Amino acid sequence: MELCINMEHIEKLLQTYKGKKVILAFSGGVDSLILAILLSRVAKVKCVFIKTPYIHKYKEEDAKALAKKFNLDLEILYVDKIVENSKLRCYHCKKMFFSILNKMKEELSYDLVVDGTHYDDLFEDRPGLKALEELNISSPFAEFKVRKGDILKLAKDLNINIPKETCLLTRFDRDVDEKELRKVEALEEFLRKFLKGSIRLRDRGDKAILEIEDIKNFEHNREVILSELRKYYDDILVIKK
Template sequence: MNTEAKRDAALADLQAFDGALVAFSGGVDSAVVAALAAEALGDRAVACTAKSETLPADELEDAKRVAAEIGIRHEIVSFSELDSEAFARNDDDRCYHCRSMRLGKMFETARGLGIETVCDGTNASDPGEGHRPGLRAVEELNAYSPLLEADITKPEVRELAREYGLSVAEKPSMACLSSRIPTGLEVTEERLSRVEKAETLLRTWGFEQFRVRDHDGLARIEVGADELERALDPDFAAAVQDHLTDVGFEHVTLDLEGYRTGSVSPATTDGTGDERGTEGGAGDVFETEYPTPKR
């Protein structure tokens, strides 16, 4: 079945619902689900973004903008994962606890709007990609995954996003801020805040594919392979050590292996990890340190 046929199948399935609320991050997966729901259901489709400490402010603004592109009603609700000791403990099931709370908030909001169905952005490529405890929450809460049900893979999601003219069609996957904290190290508002500030700086400086990992006060910067040379520039080194220590890090390092998902994730049977699931203890890291500047 080609992509267009899969799209038609997803639309037909969605049209069978009285209405649908889409768990909406503003990333490419949830954006395509929102676009499908809006086409299938019109004003009976609602996108909903859950605002919390783990969602970067820039991502929330992106979600607002993309919802406007689609032309779908957009609701924003607030909750705190840090209210859950199980989440803050940051064990291998952190993503399960997060997704359970987040989707629970979606169902609560949907009920308030008189909507029975909550859709999420799980696609057909997701179940085979590493450690994904969050998928268990999707199954337990009985959220509906149109992309998965129609067997739409990640490349096909991007193809559909381009067809819908969505600005996020080529946007890299974005894990929540807690994914920057190794498993076993408590997730705190302080750690989330300094990671967000550090990544905002890298984005401001023009980097596109990167992560700032928080190893209990040590910032480990990963950038894409094509941006690594620029990150090694002495001027950047001087600037990054000043700014990242200003936002709360004690030491700053650059990972010479570059950006990769799951670099602090639990290993799977094939030796890889998964950032969009739970990230945990890192393996061997080859890095250069940007020393803490003297004050």
């Protein structure tokens, strides 16, 4: 598939990484996907998706499908650890992920590890950025001032539309075990049978906060949805995102 690129900063990015052997942290999100597509034009790229208990199971299947569609070299790694669910969870998670990828880089004699952090991310409160700095991870989009709008434009050119997704730990305000993660994962899968768009089921013990975009279909299926949720929660609050 031909990709039309006219932006000077992206051309400089491609020139800089030309001929490199790169391990790319691949989440299956739009940022890492577009970076993988771009770098694969000029470099040897191994995409690595790390599956943990707090990553939705459908994300692994999505990653495989995207890799097949865009002819990307993808490896799946499975890690059983659940990181501390604090305000620094993204730091701890990225520290774990990129330590694994750095080790892989050394074992395979690759040149560097990269991720899809873009320029706009640098101006937000993102604890995970500290882990990238500590582990010397390269972020080509951020390095060459590629912004989210640039990435979305490229995605549109390729007819790529991937909803933003966050890990299951964000559904809780406390440390959790795998049983609790699987419960929320299963309930969100149930909700996807009826609702389109973004779905976030926030677990607050006996209370659930359901954040959704598709209010129309929720109202149409209100009774069956609430009946299922009431098996697990005494109080349910529905919020339109």
